[in-house]
Amino acid sequence: MHKEFMGLSDDIHRYIVLELFxxxxxRDRDHVSHLKMRDVLEEWYNSKINDTFQEFKKLRDFLYKKGCKIEKHKSDEMMTYYFILFRGYDETRSYSNIALRNWVAEEMKRLLGMKYLTLADRK
Incomplete structure (x- = not known):
């Protein structure tokens, strides 16, 4: 596999997690309408959605400039498959849905200022 592609592995993982997050x-913002503090929570969610989208967009643009395209291929109860195209190389990666959910939870912990795992911690 191409060395530059291998160097983008953490960025590809981050892209997938940010998209899901x-x-x-x-989705969660749509469920706060029944809470007493809904106005404050909706404002917080909107702010965090905007911040996350900006981070996601920067990463997407970075990967695009490197020649990398990532698409969700298919999903079932246990696994989600992503198709990754990088300058003529292609790869299908499979992720456990439980692992993806756990990484999204870590991203929420990061946003809330709690102790969280990083990509470096997974190695």
């Missing part, structure tokens, strides 16, 4: 924030 953004969807999770948007």
């Amino acid at each position: 953004l969807k999770t924030l948007e």
